Amino acid sequence: MALIVQKFGGTSVGSVERICQVAEKIKGFRARGTDLVVVVSAMSGETNRLIELAKQVQGEPDAREMDVILSTGEQVTIGLLAMALKAIDVPAVSYTGSQVRIVTDSAHNKARIQHIDDANIRAELTAGKVVIVAGFQGVDEQGNITTLGRGGSDTTGVALAAALKADECQIYTDVDGVYTTDPRVVESARRLDKITFEEMLEMASLGSKVLQIRAVEFAGKYSVPLRVLHSFKEGPGTLITLEEGASMEQPVISGIAFNRDEAKLTIRGVPDTPGVAFKILGPISAGNIEVDMIVQNVSRDNTTDFTFTVHRNDFRRAEEILRQVAESIGAREVAGDSKIAKVSIVGVGMRSHAGVASKMFEALSNDGINIQMISTSEIKISVVIDEKYLELAVRGLHTAFGLDADTATEDHL
Amino acid sequence: MALIVQKFGGTSVGSVERICQVAEKIKGFRARGTDLVVVVSAMSGETNRLIELAKQVQGEPDAREMDVILSTGEQVTIGLLAMALKAIDVPAVSYTGSQVRIVTDSAHNKARIQHIDDANIRAELTAGKVVIVAGFQGVDEQGNITTLGRGGSDTTGVALAAALKADECQIYTDVDGVYTTDPRVVESARRLDKITFEEMLEMASLGSKVLQIRAVEFAGKYSVPLRVLHSFKEGPGTLITLEEGASMEQPVISGIAFNRDEAKLTIRGVPDTPGVAFKILGPISAGNIEVDMIVQNVSRDNTTDFTFTVHRNDFRRAEEILRQVAESIGAREVAGDSKIAKVSIVGVGMRSHAGVASKMFEALSNDGINIQMISTSEIKISVVIDEKYLELAVRGLHTAFGLDADTATEDHL
Numbered sequence: 001m002a003l004i005v006q007k008f009g010g011t012s013v014g015s016v017e018r019i020c021q022v023a024e025k026i027k028g029f030r031a032r033g034t035d036l037v038v039v040v041s042a043m044s045g046e047t048n049r050l051i052e053l054a055k056q057v058q059g060e061p062d063a064r065e066m067d068v069i070l071s072t073g074e075q076v077t078i079g080l081l082a083m084a085l086k087a088i089d090v091p092a093v094s095y096t097g098s099q100v101r102i103v104t105d106s107a108h109n110k111a112r113i114q115h116i117d118d119a120n121i122r123a124e125l126t127a128g129k130v131v132i133v134a135g136f137q138g139v140d141e142q143g144n145i146t147t148l149g150r151g152g153s154d155t156t157g158v159a160l161a162a163a164l165k166a167d168e169c170q171i172y173t174d175v176d177g178v179y180t181t182d183p184r185v186v187e188s189a190r191r192l193d194k195i196t197f198e199e200m201l202e203m204a205s206l207g208s209k210v211l212q213i214r215a216v217e218f219a220g221k222y223s224v225p226l227r228v229l230h231s232f233k234e235g236p237g238t239l240i241t242l243e244e245g246a247s248m249e250q251p252v253i254s255g256i257a258f259n260r261d262e263a264k265l266t267i268r269g270v271p272d273t274p275g276v277a278f279k280i281l282g283p284i285s286a287g288n289i290e291v292d293m294i295v296q297n298v299s300r301d302n303t304t305d306f307t308f309t310v311h312r313n314d315f316r317r318a319e320e321i322l323r324q325v326a327e328s329i330g331a332r333e334v335a336g337d338s339k340i341a342k343v344s345i346v347g348v349g350m351r352s353h354a355g356v357a358s359k360m361f362e363a364l365s366n367d368g369i370n371i372q373m374i375s376t377s378e379i380k381i382s383v384v385i386d387e388k389y390l391e392l393a394v395r396g397l398h399t400a401f402g403l404d405a406d407t408a409t410e411d412h413l
Numbered sequence: 414m415a416l417i418v419q420k421f422g423g424t425s426v427g428s429v430e431r432i433c434q435v436a437e438k439i440k441g442f443r444a445r446g447t448d449l450v451v452v453v454s455a456m457s458g459e460t461n462r463l464i465e466l467a468k469q470v471q472g473e474p475d476a477r478e479m480d481v482i483l484s485t486g487e488q489v490t491i492g493l494l495a496m497a498l499k500a501i502d503v504p505a506v507s508y509t510g511s512q513v514r515i516v517t518d519s520a521h522n523k524a525r526i527q528h529i530d531d532a533n534i535r536a537e538l539t540a541g542k543v544v545i546v547a548g549f550q551g552v553d554e555q556g557n558i559t560t561l562g563r564g565g566s567d568t569t570g571v572a573l574a575a576a577l578k579a580d581e582c583q584i585y586t587d588v589d590g591v592y593t594t595d596p597r598v599v600e601s602a603r604r605l606d607k608i609t610f611e612e613m614l615e616m617a618s619l620g621s622k623v624l625q626i627r628a629v630e631f632a633g634k635y636s637v638p639l640r641v642l643h644s645f646k647e648g649p650g651t652l653i654t655l656e657e658g659a660s661m662e663q664p665v666i667s668g669i670a671f672n673r674d675e676a677k678l679t680i681r682g683v684p685d686t687p688g689v690a691f692k693i694l695g696p697i698s699a700g701n702i703e704v705d706m707i708v709q710n711v712s713r714d715n716t717t718d719f720t721f722t723v724h725r726n727d728f729r730r731a732e733e734i735l736r737q738v739a740e741s742i743g744a745r746e747v748a749g750d751s752k753i754a755k756v757s758i759v760g761v762g763m764r765s766h767a768g769v770a771s772k773m774f775e776a777l778s779n780d781g782i783n784i785q786m787i788s789t790s791e792i793k794i795s796v797v798i799d800e801k802y803l804e805l806a807v808r809g810l811h812t813a814f815g816l817d818a819d820t821a822t823e824d825h826l
Contacts, residue, residue: 016469050489056429058496065499068507069492072485076463079482083471086478094481098511099556120556143512143533 003035003125003166007135007157010044011174012231013077021232022172023084026130030090035125037164039135039157040081042073063108067137067147071097074134074153082132092130095120097146098139102156104146111138111146113155116163133160154215162222169219169226170237171211176230177238178203178210180403181256185394188404192238192254197226199254200240202346202380216240252349252356253401256394259342262292263315264373264384265322266307269332272299279329280306283321289314293342293375293382303332307373309384312338340372341390344382345397357381363400367392416448416538416579420548420570423457424587425644426490432456434645435585436497439543443503448538450577452548452570453494455486476521480550480560484510487547487566495545505543508533510559511552515569517559524551524559526568529576546573567628575635582632582639583650584624589643590651591616591623593816594669599808601817605651605667610639612667613653615759615793629653665762665769666814669807672755675705676728677786677797678735679720682745685712692742693719696734702727706755706788706795716745720786722797725751753785754803757795758810770794776813780805 006026013019022040029036041047050069054061061069078094085092100120104111124131135153138146148155154171161169177191178200195203197220204213210228219226219240229237270276277296284291294308310318319336326334350356360381364371369392373384385393398404419439426432442449454460463482467474474482491507498505513533517524537544548566551559561568567584574582590604591613608616610633617626623641632639632653642650683689690709697704707721723731732749739747763769773794777784782805786797798806811817 016466019470053429053489053493054496057432057493058500062496062499065492065495065507068495068509069489072488075485075488076466076482079478080466080470082478082481083467083475086475087471094478096481096558099558145509145512 001033001035003037003164004029005037005039005157005161005164005166005169006172007039007153007170008041008172008231009153009174010041010047012172013040013081014044016080018231019077019080020084020087023081023088023090025231026085027088027090030130037121037125037131037133037160037166038081039133039153039160040074040077041135041153042070043077046073046076064144067108067111067145070147071134071137071145074136078132078134085130085132090130091128092132093124094132094134095124096134097137097156098143100133102133102138102159104138104140104148106140106142106144106146108144108146110149111140113138113148113159116159118163121160121164148214151212151215154212155218158215158218158222158224158226161224162218166224169224171215171226171228172231173210173228174231175210175228176233176235177228178240179255181394181398182258185258185391186256186398186404189398190403190405191235193236194239194241194243195254196348197240197242198379199346199348200226202344202377203255203257211240251347251402252353253345253347253403254349255346256397256401256403257344257346258390258394260387260390261312262309262340262342262384263312263318263336263338264307264309264340265315265318266305266335267322267326267331267333268305268335269303270306271330272302272304276304276329277306280322280325281308283325284308284310284318287317287321289318289321293373293384295373295375309340309342309373339387340384341387341393342382342384343390343393343397344380345401346380348379350379350381359400360397363396364393367396369393369396414446414448416450416577417442418450418452418570418574418577418579418582419585420452420566420583421454421585421644422566422587423454423460425585426453426494427457429493431644432490432493433497433500436494436501436503438644439498440501440503443543450534450538450544450546450573450579451494452546452566452573453487453490454548454566455483456490459486459489477557480521480524480558483560484547484550484558487549491545491547498543498545503543504541505545506537507545507547508537509547510550510569511556513546515546515551515572517551517553517561519553519555519557519559521557521559523562524553526551526561526572529572531576534573534577561627564625564628567625568631571628571631571635571637571639574637575631579637582637584628584639584641585644586623586641587644588623588641589646589648590641591653592668594807594811595671598671598804599669599811599817602811603816603818604648606649607652607654607656608667609761610653610655611792612759612761613639615757615790616668616670624653664760664815665766666758666760666816667762668759669810669814669816670757670759671803671807673800673803674725675722675753675755675797676725676731676749676751677720677722677753678728678731679718679748680735680739680744680746681718681748682716683719684743685715685717689717689742690719693735693738694721696738697721697723697731700730700734702731702734706786706797708786708788722753722755722786752800753797754800754806755795755797756803756806756810757793758814759793761792763792763794772813773810776809777806780809782806782809 082094135156183189226240495505495507548569596602639653
């Protein structure tokens with residue numbers, strides 16, 4: 001019998017009505033003869049309520065105790081969903097992370113799954129039950145309750161699918177799949193039937209926050225077919241797989257991601273000596289600031305310019321650190337800009353197609369958009385542009401790479 | 414080092430402020446060099462909120478899943494209290510029922526504790542920590558979460574005190590001890606310094622709902638000294654012990670309990686044949702109606718009258734069943750009265766003192782109160798009277814048995 005692991009997020013189980021809707025959906029699946037393990041998050045709002053409560057008691061809540069408190073959110077949902085299933089005559093049973101047992105390391109609030117005992121779940125499936133598992137949580141070897149960090153329920157779903165060798169892990173969300181780009185920006189954005197893990201990782205990390213990166217990495221590592229679907233609308237969703245889909249229809253570019261949350265910092269006239277990059281980024285990293293893009297061009301007159309991007313929230317702090325660095329290494333000046341946006345084209349197809357970059361730059365040029373930074377990877381090209389051109393750039397690229405809904409249909413003819 | 418188990422109920426931990434107050438209180442105890450295990454309930458209102466949520470999903474919530482949901486209430490409190498202690502530099506750690514492990518049978522919603530592993534708690538105490546344990550919950554041999562039923566946190570406290578051989582189990586409540594009677598009825602009611610388990614059981618079952626009966630029984634069985642105290646007021650509270658306190662000062666009667674929740678039913682002219690009591694009470698019991706007092710007097714003309722009391726909520730249903738019974742056994746008539754009250758005097762001293770009953774009846778007679786039913790046990794005499802005389806009766810008896818605050822002081826001189 002086919003085994004599917006399904007994961008429903010906080011919004012999908014955000015009220016009693018929705019929990020009952022999810023139960024009906026599960027009943028439908030069962031009727032088609034599928035074994036089901038269902039992972040759920042806390043009801044939407046509940047995790048934040050618990051965090052607030054904790055912060056009122058202790059400004060920086062103790063990590064172990066925070067997990068004790070947070071894990072109750074999912075625990076309530078599993079009980080309610082199991083009840084909702086029983087209420088419509090579907091045999092069901094709930095499991096907390098520690099009951100399963102989902103064994104993690106002891107890094108409270110951001111624990112990593114180490115192994116999963118599948119014996120209990122297998123026995124319940126054999127007994128004909130739908131097994132409801134609390135997402136986001138586990139237990140360490142000492143029996144302490146742990147949580148996987150925000151979005152950890154996706155990871156729980158994938159990890160269970162891997163442990164149980166499930167046929168598919170389905171992540172139910174409030175979107176009906178992964179799109180070529182954000183439909184709020186490009187009206188003709190198209191739902192993708194398939195995308196590779198690599199592409200999904202690039203899309204996710206660039207701001208298409210449909211799935212948690214860790215879950216996608218995990219699914220890729222263990223070759224778990226992952227499908228993103230809408231909780232309450234019918235449809236095939238988007239399948240995330242290993243295959244590169246070498247068929248003719250596969251477009252060179254799968255999607256366009258963008259991000260408005262970054263700011264750019266440049267340190268100019270840096271003496272071009274070995275170790276200077278470390279001298280610049282060391283203090284930034286020591287200040288716990290994450291750096292995204294880094295660009296350094298060849299030197300001129302024995303000095304070079306060094307540019308990188310950080311989250312906008314860290315902009316002022318990074319700028320301050322950088323001024324001190326500039327002084328100590330004898331650089332000329334520090335410049336910063338927080339009104340930027342990053343636009344990326346992503347697709348495994350670009351590996352085998354030349355001219356993808358030039359096509360991208362041409363499209364931007366046609367729209368009169370100046371490129372401030374460029375960075376590339378195997379399956380991605382990112383550019384930083386003035387924030388005000390973001391929508392223009394995304395729409396132009398979407399059309400240029402044949403991703404618009406109409407064009408796509410023609411492509412398939 | 415002395416070891417004390419303290420239990421704080423839902424009202425005592427009903428808000429962030431109160432949890433912090435409890436933490437301060439615990440810090441004070443620690444400063445006096447006591448090892449502490451603290452049992453807490455869910456924040457007040459939380460258990461009802463969870464029950465409501467469950468009932469919306471499944472009219473009659475599945476018992477196993479109900480326990481999964483309900484147990485989260487205490488789990489949140491243990492985390493918050495541990496945080497509140499750490500925030501004021503008291504080393505603390507939280508334990509759920511299943512982490513301890515508090516092993517129960519599998520009777521969900523009303524599980525009974527079978528044994529407690531004290532290894533984890535002992536290790537934490539040795540490490541210098543205050544151990545916070547979730548009340549009301551446990552785990553069965555199969556790893557299912559169980560709950561002990563309403564008021565189960567008192568039982569958890571006593572059971573832990575017994576398992577750890579604690580010097581005392583302190584139950585913190587919203588009253589500062591056990592009183593000779595309800596101070597809302599008798600202004601001169603006095604807090605008792607001591608009371609025996611037996612007396613406490615009679616007081617509790619008769620309506621002085623300070624402690625859960627199960628917890629008192631448990632404490633008595635394992636000789637755990639139990640103390641009732643006010644959560645936020647200083648004072649010695651009331652100690653519940655095994656000793657009968659044979660000193661001169663010990664009054665004959667410890668307290669006066671009463672109950673307005675009962676109704677009385679009489680079946681008259683019952684043929685006085687063997688098995689007739691069962692024929693009457695069998696159907697009542699089959700209807701799941703609990704019977705409290707039962708009085709049958711000697712027969713007259715080969716017929717007898719049979720009277721018993723039930724909870725007022727069951728009055729109409731019991732009356733209906735009784736009418737059918739009366740017909741089938743050929744009894745003369747059925748009469749009922751829900752405007753009654755039960756008043757009881759309780760005290761281990763009455764075992765060795767003659768004339769307690771007659772003193773009670775004399776006091777009632779002096780106030781012109783007619784006695785409708787009488788029932789006695791080793792350490793208790795209960796009468797049923799017209800509800801309207803309840804306060805008059807309780808005050809009269811309180812004075813007659815020398816329980817008034819002033820009189821008592823004189824006694825001690």
